[in-house]
Amino acid sequence: MFIDRADLFGLSQLYQLRGRIGRSSERAYCYLLVPNMSELDSQARARLETIERFTELGMGMRVAALDMEQRGAGDLLGAEQSGFVASVGFELFCRLSRTPRARRKAKPSCMKWNRIWTVDVEALIPEQYVADVGLRLAFYKQMAAATSTASIDNTELELEDRFGTPPPAARNLLALMRLKTTLRQLKVLGCDARSSSVTLRLRSDTPINLSCIEQLEVRSPGTYRVTPDSQLLRKAQSNECFANGIAHAEFMLAELEQCTRVVVD
Secondary structure: OEEEOHHHOOHHHHHHHHOOOOOOOOOOOOEEEOOOHHHOOHHHHHHHHHHHHOOOOOOHHHHHHHHHHHHOOOOOOOOOOOOOHHHHOHHHHHHHHHHHHHHHOOOOOOOOOOOEEEEOOOOOOOOOOOOOHHHHHHHHHHHHOOOOHHHHHHHHHHHHHHHOOOOHHHHHHHHHHHHHHHHHHOOEEEEEEOOOEEEEEEOOOOOOOHHHHHHHHHHOOOOEEEOOOOEEEEEOOOOOOOOOHHHHHHHHHHHHHHHHHHHHO
16 A cells, blocks of 8 residues: 555554555555655654554554544544643643533542642653653553552552663652652642752641641751741751652651651650
8 A cells, every 4th residue: 555645644544544454464565655754744753653653453542542642632522623732741631621520510620639749850751761652651640540659669560570670760750659649648739849848738637737846846946837828848957968859758758747646645
């Protein structure tokens, strides 16, 4: 099969056309005819690279996912393409689309608390570690849905078993997701974690015992502070040295837990 000006076809169209040739033991070939690659726009090159890359059987779901990322998820009631999924991210788009449905059903929205997390270290799954974009997205989604640190531990074991020892950026991501899981249980709305300071934005019903902050402040003056808008701040002391904000936040939570246990006892 020869497809002339393949750069003008959509990704799903190219995938469907290629699938029409070759059956059972009969081998067939599909040639994509395009002008000079340097003359093509970035979207056309992305479509051609995708169709060239996914050649094995059973790749339809991954091609469809990439097609949706490139074009957008579309209009719910029409054929118009929204075209903004790539800019906001597929995971966030799904969360945004669930919000109106949850509101109509009078159920709590997953975006109700608008959690914002900021750290001062690179935390991601590098492409060199997990080359397949579909697998990387699957691992991101798996970690985002985790409700306990044990789930993150299982993800780490799976990564190590399939791809070897995680690089520093991936280890940082796993540590960050463990931290997020703990902070969600403490009803923390947001976290800005740096090696020099950590700020937690708290809900009014947080289980963190704020009465013990005074004891921590007496023990180490200038370390802790609670602001009128329900933010809990911790500043690193001169004798403390944290590798990054994640390590500082973990130390802070351990300190708060120990203080709360002493107050209760």
